[in-house]
Amino acid sequence: MGTSERTNGAQPESLSALAYLDPHYWDERFSKEEQYEWFKDYSHFRHLIQAHVTSHSSVLELGCGNSQMCEELYKDGVTDITCIDLSSVAVEKMQKRLFYRGLKDIKVLQADMLELPFGDECFDVVIEKGTMDVLFVDSGDPWNPKPETISKVMAMLKGVHRVLKSDGIFISITFGQPHFRRPIFNAPDFSWSVEWVTFGETFHYFVYVLKKGRRSSYEDVPVKMLETPSFNLFHEELEGEDYVFRIDVDGLNC
Template sequence: MEPENNSEYLNKEYWERRYENEETYDWLLRYPQVKEDISPYITPEDKILVLGCGNSKFSEDLYLDGYRNITNIDISQIVIDKMQEKHQDKPEMRWLVMNMLNMTFNPEEFDVVIDKATMDVLQCDIEDVWDPSDEVKSRISQFYQNVYQVLKNQKHLLQISFDQPHFRRKFVDTSKWNLSEKTLDKGGLPYFLYTLQKKI
């Protein structure tokens, strides 16, 4: 169910309608395709937060690969209810309705935060990629600040995105983050892994 206008991706109602009928969809890449790229930053003991989990198999595949302490959040009540029911045999995984721009976790609660195309949604109504509006910049600043607060010192935010490096860099506050970039050439369109380490 594709929106008539990209700005619909910002609306909770769009996602609720979409998830009523859609069973599974993975944006960009699936876990097996990025496993080797992200594994240096995750251990089985880590407390992991997955942002905008949707109905993706990503968290399920992480879990089956030995990463059990996973918290998944999404703005859609419908998809969280469905995923809770679907994965009730995986008790260590949590499924919470929560807005990534207003998270209510304790400070420094997580060792790893994973964002697969979720922050990209905050740019879906961008008109000029070279000169984003103040509204877009404010959303993204709020995103990074929320993640910064819930992430432990020197731990990592992993972002899998179609956003090219020269556009992504200008949103990252290098006084708070160490940023590294990697092109994920898995065939088809190029995607990117941005690894942001929280500075003390």
């Protein structure tokens, strides 16, 4: 969970989906749930991540929740890891879990991804898995998202771009299809190039790799693109709790 947006008592058509915008939902959920992986676990995309990190990389994970991704990265030799989540419950439980597992080097902080509390050019790699998707829950028409949705997404991306080192990499693991995400990623505010790969069988997940300072003057092309479903996953990805749960079928300064 990475944003402090609230529902303000509205009665939405899809209450379960819009609940993801309410921090209280995540506090209650994390108080009962020990571990859950959105968009499959690390083993399914490990090879994609490993192509962009080394043992010397400083990594920031946005919206860590109760995922084990930071632990898996640590096992792969990446020890300079900072995780953030908006939920104080998630942060406290993650801190305790890592302490008892002897992984005290991993830093876990309560923070909003829309207002990253870090200095400029702190991290080599920033990773998010399903966290940015929450911002699109109430986006309206996916071809023409609401201005407030775009404003929040841009705030997040500008923060990520700012905290990345000059040659840093942002990795976004999502259901968002390229024809919806590329116009945002390619906004003139950013200097990164945009590439993507897909993984998954029944459902296809997208792994976007944005390399800061590598933007070309021509339109970027994907490094690999597999056949995608004909229906619009972007619009349906967070429309209901049951659908989302079927996805997994198998210090502040640098």
